[in-house]
Amino acid sequence: MTLLRVDRLDCRYGLLQAVRGVSFEVAQGETVALIGANGAGKSTLLRAAAGAHKPHGGRVIFDDIDVTSMPAHRRVSLGIALVPEGRRLFPSLTVEENLRVAAARRGRWNVQSVLEVFPLLQPRRHMAAANLSGGEQQAVAIGRALMSNPRLLLLDEVSLGLAPIIVDAVYRSLAGIISEGTTVLLVEQDLTRALNVAGRVICLLEGRIVLEGEAASLDRDRVVGAYFGLKRPA
Amino acid sequence: MTIVNAVLQGIFLGAFYAVLACGLSIMFGVMRVINLAHGDIAVLGAYVVFVIVQSTGMSPLVAFVVALPVMILLGYVLQLAILERSLKSGILTPLLATFGLSIVIQNLLLITFSPDVRSLGGNAGAITTSSWQVTSGLSVSALGLVILVVAVLLFGALQLFLSRTRAGWMMRATAEDADAAELVGINSRGVYARATALAVAIAGLGGLFLAIRSVFDPVSGPTQLIFAFEAVVIGGMGSLWGTLLGGLALGVAQTLGAHINPEYSALTGHLLFLAVLIVRFGGGRVSLRAVR
Numbered sequence: 233m234t235l236l237r238v239d240r241l242d243c244r245y246g247l248l249q250a251v252r253g254v255s256f257e258v259a260q261g262e263t264v265a266l267i268g269a270n271g272a273g274k275s276t277l278l279r280a281a282a283g284a285h286k287p288h289g290g291r292v293i294f295d296d297i298d299v300t301s302m303p304a305h306r307r308v309s310l311g312i313a314l315v316p317e318g319r320r321l322f323p324s325l326t327v328e329e330n331l332r333v334a335a336a337r338r339g340r341w342n343v344q345s346v347l348e349v350f351p352l353l354q355p356r357r358h359m360a361a362a363n364l365s366g367g368e369q370q371a372v373a374i375g376r377a378l379m380s381n382p383r384l385l386l387l388d389e390v391s392l393g394l395a396p397i398i399v400d401a402v403y404r405s406l407a408g409i410i411s412e413g414t415t416v417l418l419v420e421q422d423l424t425r426a427l428n429v430a431g432r433v434i435c436l437l438e439g440r441i442v443l444e445g446e447a448a449s450l451d452r453d454r455v456v457g458a459y460f461g462l463k464r465p466a
Numbered sequence: 467m468t469i470v471n472a473v474l475q476g477i478f479l480g481a482f483y484a485v486l487a488c489g490l491s492i493m494f495g496v497m498r499v500i501n502l503a504h505g506d507i508a509v510l511g512a513y514v515v516f517v518i519v520q521s522t523g524m525s526p527l528v529a530f531v532v533a534l535p536v537m538i539l540l541g542y543v544l545q546l547a548i549l550e551r552s553l554k555s556g557i558l559t560p561l562l563a564t565f566g567l568s569i570v571i572q573n574l575l576l577i578t579f580s581p582d583v584r585s586l587g588g589n590a591g592a593i594t595t596s597s598w599q600v601t602s603g604l605s606v607s608a609l610g611l612v613i614l615v616v617a618v619l620l621f622g623a624l625q626l627f628l629s630r631t632r633a634g635w636m637m638r639a640t641a642e643d644a645d646a647a648e649l650v651g652i653n654s655r656g657v658y659a660r661a662t663a664l665a666v667a668i669a670g671l672g673g674l675f676l677a678i679r680s681v682f683d684p685v686s687g688p689t690q691l692i693f694a695f696e697a698v699v700i701g702g703m704g705s706l707w708g709t710l711l712g713g714l715a716l717g718v719a720q721t722l723g724a725h726i727n728p729e730y731s732a733l734t735g736h737l738l739f740l741a742v743l744i745v746r747f748g749g750g751r752v753s754l755r756a757v758r
Contacts, residue, residue: 283649284645284648305649308651314649320649322642322643322646325635325638330639332632333632333635379650
């Protein structure tokens with residue numbers, strides 16, 4: 233069953249066209265990675281799916297509902313949650329307040345279960361988010377998105393700016409979340425990680441899909457070629 | 467002893483300024499909007515209470531409770547009809563829009579109520595006239611004490627609201643990052659409208675105190691705005707407790723000035739404001755803290 237359908241989506245920043253007529257589907261329970269170089273339009277695509285960027289054309293359909301012109305906060309109550317690039321926590325709120333302010337839908341996730349998945353946050357519970365380390369902030373950002381009990385979790389570069397050992401821990405937690413059946417669409421710069429965690433990979437180049445396929449079936453050279461837009465000899 | 471009395475009266479006066487400044491501080495803290503019509507909204511609140519008192523003969527304090535829903539509704543309308551549109555087009559547009567609103571309110575009040583000077587002091591009963599003579603040079607007026615207690619309760623309640631309730635966290639989250647707030651399911655438009663409604667309601671309370679403790683007319687607003695604005699800036703823009711302290715400091719500065727020479731009252735207040743501006747912004751360090 234298709235959970236998210238993006239249909240000929242066009243996104244612009246003024247004259248700059250970031251996403252050009254992109255169409256794809258994400259099925260229930262799937263984990264899809266969007267990969268591509270900087271400026272390929274990955275983050276814009278995620279933001280358009282979450283409602284943080286108003287598309288210029290095309291449609292976003294979630295669970296058979298056209299959400300293209302729906303404001304972001306209403307998409308959250310339908311079950312779409314975005315972990316934005318740069319984490320974007322509320323700095324003066326404590327960890328617990330950051331989590332509790334985001335509770336939107338009932339379900340498996342609450343403050344307790346989020347803290348169980350990210351035990352590093354337990355001692356930081358009553359500390360202002362501004363005073364956390366990068367890895368702790370990322371954990372809060374993911375936990376905050378989980379608090380709305382999303383059916384579709386959008387993750388934008390969760391490994392950006394974190395030490396490799398922290399990234400490992402974050403991805404271990406994510407693996408647990410994915411195995412529980414949450415549908416995930418993620419943007420990841422690290423190709424190896426993207427191919428490991430995702431069932432399917434979509435590669436963007438200059439706002440267009442240039443390669444799409446099962447992660448297991450794609451060989452790394454083809455992906456690298458599509459990633460950088462290298463013309464390969466026939 | 468007269469100095470002590472001047473300070474005490476300054477604290478009572480300052481509590482009034484703090485109530486006036488509270489709504490201004492909320493709107494700046496949450497939306498980064500400087501509402502130039504804030505003083506006129508307070509005066510409008512005074513007229514709403516005045517109309518209710520005139521037509522029913524009830525005490526102004528009871529009439530304010532009746533006026534409160536009117537002010538809250540007015541706040542929602544102000545946000546959804548005017549501020550929300552102007553917020554979309556940059557930082558200067560809300561300033562212009564509220565400046566225009568200030569002129570509109572003043573002229574509507576002039577047409578409706580004539581330029582006559584009014585007061586509700588006489589209708590409020592014993593509260594305006596009672597006082598306790600502590601010593602020969604020190605007297606505590608009942609009204610001053612009531613305003614001080616209300617101001618402290620008001621700021622305390624707002625502090626509790628912002629730090630303890632989910633609606634308060636939503637307001638702080640939206641103030642800090644409205645886009646991120648939307649992404650966690652917070653209706654930022656709704657939060658903005660609630661913040662403005664709260665600010666307008668508290669402006670109405672300021673208007674009530676103005677009407678009871680002294681006199682008002684359709685063009686009293688800008689003077690109230692200046693004192694409220696000075697209180698906000700002295701206390702640190704966007705900081706709630708700062709606004710209370712800023713109001714008290716302004717009041718004390720004014721009564722101490724008046725103690726030296728009655729002509730110096732407003733002057734010493736302005737001097738304190740300028741001194742704070744120079745100390746805070748003169749060194750090139752700009753601090754705009756969110757409501758905490």
